[in-house]
Amino acid sequence: xxxxxxxxxxxxxxxxxxxxxxxxxxxxxxxxxxxxxxxxxxxxxxxxxxxxxxxxxxxxxxxxxxxxxxxxxxxxxxxxxxxxxxxxxxxxxxxxxxxxxxxxxxxxxxxxxxxxxxxxxxxxxxxxxxxxxxxxxxxxxxxxxxxxxxxxxxxxxxxxxxxxxxxxxxxxxxxxxxxxxxxxxxxxxxxxxxxxxxxxxxxxxxxxxxxxxxxxxxxxxxxxxxxxxxxxxxxxxxxxxxxxxxxxxxxxxxxxxxxxxxxxxxxxxxxxxxxxxxxxxxxxxxxxxxxxxxxxxxxxxxxxxxxxxxxxxxxxxxxxxxxxxxxxxxxxxxxxxxxxxxxxxxxxxxxxxxxxxxxxxxxxxxxxxxxxxxxxxxxxxxxxxxxxxxxxxxxxxxxxx
Numbered sequence: 001x002x003x004x005x006x007x008x009x010x011x012x013x014x015x016x017x018x019x020x021x022x023x024x025x026x027x028x029x030x031x032x033x034x035x036x037x038x039x040x041x042x043x044x045x046x047x048x049x050x051x052x053x054x055x056x057x058x059x060x061x062x063x064x065x066x067x068x069x070x071x072x073x074x075x076x077x078x079x080x081x082x083x084x085x086x087x088x089x090x091x092x093x094x095x096x097x098x099x100x101x102x103x104x105x106x107x108x109x110x111x112x113x114x115x116x117x118x119x120x121x122x123x124x125x126x127x128x129x130x131x132x133x134x135x136x137x138x139x140x141x142x143x144x145x146x147x148x149x150x151x152x153x154x155x156x157x158x159x160x161x162x163x164x165x166x167x168x169x170x171x172x173x174x175x176x177x178x179x180x181x182x183x184x185x186x187x188x189x190x191x192x193x194x195x196x197x198x199x200x201x202x203x204x205x206x207x208x209x210x211x212x213x214x215x216x217x218x219x220x221x222x223x224x225x226x227x228x229x230x231x232x233x234x235x236x237x238x239x240x241x242x243x244x245x246x247x248x249x250x251x252x253x254x255x256x257x258x259x260x261x262x263x264x265x266x267x268x269x270x271x272x273x274x275x276x277x278x279x280x281x282x283x284x285x286x287x288x289x290x291x292x293x294x295x296x297x298x299x300x301x302x303x304x305x306x307x308x309x310x311x312x313x314x315x316x317x318x319x320x321x322x323x324x325x326x327x328x329x330x331x332x333x334x335x336x337x338x339x340x341x342x343x344x345x346x347x348x349x350x351x352x353x354x355x356x357x358x359x360x361x362x363x364x365x366x367x368x369x370x371x372x373x374x375x376x377x378x379x380x381x382x383x384x385x386x387x388x389x390x391x392x393x394x395x396x397x398x399x400x401x
Contacts, residue, residue, distance in 0.1 A: 022150070022151070022154035022157075022218075022231065023070060023150075023154070023215060023218035023219050023222060023228075023231060024066060024070065024215065024228070024231040024232045024234070024235035024236070025154055025157045025158050025161065025231070025234075025235045026150075026153055026154055026157045026214070026215075026218055026295060027066060027069075027211045027214055027215040027218065027235070027295070028157065028161060028211075028235040028236065028238065028239040029157045029160060029161065029288075029291050029292045029295050030107070030208045030210060030211040030214075030292055030295055030296070031062070031205075031206060031208065031211065031236075031239035031240075031242075031243065032160075032161060032164050032165075032239055032242050032243065032288050032292075033107070033110065033111050033114070033205075033288050033289070033292035033296075034110055034111055034113065034114020034115070034285055034288050034289045034292070034339060035107065035110045035111070035114070035201075035204075035205045035339050035340075035342055035343045035346075036205040036206070036243055036246065036288075036343075037114065037164075037246055037284065037285055037288055038114065038262075038265075038336050038339045038340060039198065039201040039202055039205045039339070039340050039343050040055065040202065040205070040243055040244075040246035040247040040250065041246050041247070041249060041250035041254065041265060042198065042250065042265075042336060042340060043198045043199075043201075043202060043247055043250065044246070044247040044248060044249065044250025044251035044252075044254065044255065045250040045251070045254035045255055045257065045265070045268075046192075046194065046195075046198065046255075047191045047192060047195055047198070047251075048181065048185070048191075048251040048255050049177070049181045049182060049184060049185025049247065049248065049251045050184075050185060050189065050190075050191035050192075050195070051185070051191070051195060051198060051199055051202060051247065052182065052185030052186060052244060052247055052248070052251075053185060053186045053187065053188050053189075054199045054202045054203065055202055055206065055240070055243050055244050055247055056186065056240070056244065057188075058202055058203050058206035058207055059206055059236060059239070059240030059243065059244075060240075061206075061207055061383055062206050062207045062236060062240075063232055063233065063236040064376075064379065065207055065212060065354065065357070065383070066211065066212070066215055066232050066235075066236065067228060067229060067232045068357055068358070068361045068372075068376075068380075069211075069212045069213075069215040069216040069219070069357060070215055070216070070218075070219035070222075070225075070228040070231070070232060071219075071225055071228065071361060071367075071370060072216050072219075072357065072360060072361050072366075072367070073215070073216035073217060073218070073219035073220040074219045074220065074222055074223055074224075074225060074228060075225075075366075075367050075368070075370045076220075076366060076367070077220050078216075078220070078306075079213065079216045079217040079220070079302050079306045080212060080213055080216040080306070080353075080356065080357060080360070081096075081097075081100070081213060081216075081302060081303045081305075081306025081307045082305075082306035082307075083306075083356075083360050083366065084096055084306070084307065084356050084360075085306055085307040085308075085309070087356075087360070093307055093308075094307075094308075096307060096352065096356075097303065097304070097307040097308055099349055099352050100209065100210075100213070100303045100307070100349075100352070100353075101300065101303060101304070102345070102349070103209045103210060103345065103346055103349040104210050104213075104296060104299050104300040104303060105300070105320065105321060105324070106342040106345045106346065107208065107210050107296045107299075107342065107346065108293055108296035108297060108300070108321040108325075109321060109324050109325045109328070109338075109342065110338070110339045110342040110343070111134070111138075111288075111289050111292045111293040111296055112131045112134045112135055112138075112289065112293055112321060112322060112325035113131065113289075113325050113328060113329060113335050113338060113339060114285050114288065114289040114335075114339065115130065115131075115133075115134035115137075115285070115286055115288075115289025115290050115293065116128075116130030116131040116133075116134055116289075116325070116329055117130070117262040117285070117335055118130075118262075118282050118283075118285040118286035118289060119133060119134075119286065121262060121263065121266055121282050122279075122282050122283075122286065127329040127330075128326045128329050128330055130329075131322055131325045131326045131329055132322060132326065134289055134290055134293055134322075135293065135318045135319075135321060135322040135325075136318075137290045137293070137294075138290065138293035138294040138296075138297055138318065139294075139297070139314060139315070139318050141153070141156060141290075141291070141294040142294050142297060142298060142314065143314075145294075150218065153294070156291060156294075157291065157295075160287050160288065160290075160291035160292075161238060161239070161242070163283065163284065163287045164242055164284045164287055164288055165238065165241070165242045165245075166280075167280040167281060167283055167284035167287075168242060168245040168246055168249055168280075168284065169245065170276070170277065170280045171245075171249045171253065171269065171273060171277045171280055171281065172245055172248065172249060172252075174273045174274060174276075174277055175249075175252045175253055175272070175273050176252075177248050177251065177252050181251065182248070185247075185251075196393060196394055196397055197340075197344065197394065197397070197398075198340070199390070200343075200344050200347040200348075200390055200391070200394045201340045201341075201343040201344050201347065202343070203347045203350070203387065203390060204343040204344055204345065204346030204347030204348070204349075204350065205243075205343040205346065206240075206243065207350055207354075207387075208346055209346060209349050209350060209352070209353040210295075210296060210299035210300075210303075211295075211299070212353050212357060213299045213302050213303055213306075213353070214295060214298055214299040214302055216302075217298075217302045225370065249269075249281075250265075253268060253269050253272045253273050253277070254268045254269070254272070257272075262285075262335060262336060265281070265336075266278045266281060266282060269281050293321075296321075297314065297317055297318060297321065300317055301314070301317065344394065347387070347390065347391060347394070348391050348394075348395075350387045350391075351384055351387055351388050351391070354380065354383060354384045354387065355384055357380075358372070358377070358380035358381070358384065361376075362376075362377050362380070
């Protein structure tokens with residue numbers, strides 16, 4: 001790795017030094033977006049609690065990954081894409097940008113689709129129109145964040161997490177799981193055909209590449225690493241609990257129904273739990289879609305400005321996102337299938353984020369005294385190897401069943 005030369009970290013005010021809590025909660029919105037919601041609920045509906053261990057393990061890995069992203073931004077004052085761009089030759093920089101943009105667009109498309117279906121099932125809004133509404137709301141949230149400051153987006157993130165969490169706690173209260181079901185779900189294994197595909201989707205939906213990019217950007221103006229650890233722990237604990245609740249709700253209310261689309265999931269919840277649970281699910285889907293699409297767009301901006309040193313108008317970026325989403329909504333393609341596929345794409349893109357994150361945070365030239373110690377380096381290597389093996393196994397299963 002060549003020596004990096006970059007500007008020193010921006011000055012940090014006393015106020016920002018003692019109030020770094022919040023960046024992880026903005027990144028955590030990505031952990032409860034429509035992709036997570038649909039993938040986890042579908043996993044529960046198809047395999048009961050059999051894949052609960054994947055959710056828990058992925059969350060345990062996601063926490064340290066998000067902390068490394070925060071440490072990188074807080075220590076260097078630069079984002080992960082900026083550091084990759086400064087440390088790579090032009091062909092590698094462009095290649096990294098292309099795959100990162102594909103991942104960001106796939107994520108944002110999933111979020112727009114989720115919000116569009118929630119608007120359709122709640123209010124009868126035509127799905128293409130709902131997709132446009134979701135894209136516009138995301139842009140409005142970002143514009144408001146630009147005017148009101150980062151605390152606004154942090155407040156939106158915390159409020160959204162609260163609404164989504166409350167919705168699934170409400171569903172669980174009506175149909176709580178048995179303890180033996182939770183225990184059996186923590187035993188590693190793939191319970192049937194299609195389980196590997198959904199497991200990869202859960203991993204991609206939990207350890208999300210664009211969440212790493214945005215977290216490295218949000219943490220740049222907050223310097224205390226100890227507070228970042230607390231921030232990440234709290235955000236991941238909450239997001240991981242909500243994700244596990246999603247799967248358990250699917251296992252308790254939808255197992256055996258064969259619900260494979262949004263309408264089937266909503267009707268299944270209504271039949272087995274009650275109309276209030278159906279409404280709670282749709283409100284959670286709408287909230288997750290509207291809030292997370294702003295984070296997806298912001299991540300795309302971080303990627304382009306860091307790697308290509310250019311920006312495109314935010315309206316154009318929103319248009320690039322909404323057009324494929326509207327096309328999918330009007331083409332009759334299964335939205336649940338599209339959302340799960342988007343999360344699998346994220347899993348395939350994970351090594352491209354984890355490898356440079358591990359190398360940069362382990363470099364004393366970049367991090368100084370905050371460089372990763374040997375146990376952390378080994379842990380990152382194990383995670384990269386595990387995700388790569390998962391991706392290879394998934395691709396083998398898809399192309400050579």
